[in-house]
Amino acid sequence: MANKIGWIGLGRMGEAMVKLLTTAGNGVDIWNRTRSKAEPLVQYGATLVDHKQDLAACEVVFTMVSTTDDLKEVLFAEGGLVTGKVLPRVVVDSSSISQEGSAEVRQRLEALGVAYLCAPVSGNAKVAKAGKLLIVSSGPKNLYDLAEPYLKAMSRKCMWVGEGELARVWKIAHNTMFGVVIQNLCEITVLAEKAGIPRHVFLESINDSVLGSMYTRYKSDVLTNLSFENVTFTPKLLLKDMDLGMSAAKAQGVAMPAAAATRESIARMVGRGHDHVDFSILLTEIAADAGLNLVPENVKVPDGLSA
Ligand SMILES: NC(=O)c1ccc[n+]([C@@H]2O[C@H](COP(=O)([O-])OP(=O)(O)OC[C@H]3O[C@@H](n4cnc5c(N)ncnc54)[C@H](OP(=O)(O)O)[C@@H]3O)[C@@H](O)[C@H]2O)c1
Incomplete structure (x- = not known):
């Protein structure tokens, strides 16, 4: 059975954030394009999956990739998270991407019935490792409430600033x-x-x-x-x-x-x-x-x- 949380993108930021989630006792299913970067997280309790779609059975899937195009690729390109029969309930994106790109992602996800929260962060990888990130979210408030316990586990403080792409x-x-x-x-x-x-x-x-x-x-x-x-x-x-x-x-x-x-x-x-x-x-x-x-x-x- 899938864990409640899925994670795509284990670069400098994603790795530190997943460690905080697992340390707080959450089961996390993880996927990274370069598999070798994800492997060390298994010893922290994360479960490594082979395909992005393996995460679709998770209730909430976090993404922490580089750019708008990379986010679109992991979600919508061939083998992407939301291209199969099973869909996650919520996608939470913490990458730093443009307002326009984020609005397009929202529109495409919502058309599939997948809810979307933007949750960009303040702080670099060292700050993340120390558990001192600030995470600022926008999107439907009920989604923020659902994601908040996970956001809290990864940050010093998390906040909701409003609807849509305001967090961008x-x-x-x-x-x-x-x-x-x-x-x-x-x-x-x-x-x-x-x-x-x-x-x-x-x-x-x-x-x-x-x-x-x-x-x-x-x-x-x-x-x-x-x-x-x-x-x-x-x-x-x-x-x-x-x-x-x-x-x-x-x-x-x-x-x-x-x-x-x-x-x-x-x-x-x-x-x-x-x-x-x-x-x-x-x-x-x-x-x-x-x-x-x-x-x-x-x-x-x-x-x-x-x-
Ligand atoms: N570093 C900071 O100080 C900082 C602070 C705040 C916010 N941010 C933002 O956080 C995001 C991540 O930053 P980072 O420092 O963690 O970057 P990073 O170390 O370069 O990691 C990028 C991650 O995205 C994955 N990725 C990129 N393009 C992909 C694609 N097309 N398909 C699949 N996976 C892809 C990479 O996979 P691979 O491992 O396979 O390359 C890697 O897991 C960025 O948007 C950045 O602007 C960074």
Whole structure:
């Protein structure tokens, strides 16, 4: 008999989230395109299935893949989750996808009688492993209520923001702020260092001030030690999200001067060829503009994520 929960997509995020579900005592049937990545989860109590359609007997199937097209592929392409005779009752998607793509997925699923909840997340894989994600959902409220115990098991906090694709709008707004905060954090860190305060000392003070956040804390180590090879999010992905934010601002008639300036700064970083590195390499660009040559400080800065 199938478990109540099915899961498609065991990348950096999906793996951490499934571990939290099984640790909380849930049985989870799992499928991943690259099977070898899913195998280690069996020792955490998950059940590995051979085909996506094997998950169709689960009451709720979560998806955590890369893009809108990938989501459509796992659901609707040949052998897809909802292409067989048996259908799941609910699909909950936590991938970061566009509002338009999500609306199309909703329309296709609902036409088949499958309910759909959007549940994008705030936090990277390290945050997920620590059980500190924020999960924000939209779609029918009764579906959110049904999924909430599972969402709670995977997060520090989960919320419902309304109907339809509103959680996708939330994610765009969230990632726009993500860009603006790193831009500002880098600027003030360069200002402080050029005036004589070591980076790790300045960042420690910000982290312990009213302005400190989980974000400033977990970026402090990479900013101190310039270890940009530890990628959590790439400059190109951040530029894509800033563009989504600016398009949404245009569509809604909202002026966003700070986001507009940040978008240009990030576009310049991408144009200079930074790729396959962490987006916080922005610090070195801002330092160069200030005529400051940065060196790693070789100081371990706590990230605030240890359990
Ligand atoms: N990483 C972060 O910091 C972060 C934070 C918040 C939100 N997100 C969002 O969460 C989602 C997942 O991110 P991630 O970091 O876990 O990505 P990832 O490590 O690259 O994993 C992507 C997962 O999607 C699967 N996948 C992709 N295309 C597929 C396809 N066409 N068919 C079947 N499976 C497919 C991959 O399967 P394979 O294993 O076979 O490649 C893998 O399981 C993305 O939308 C991302 O933007 C990420």
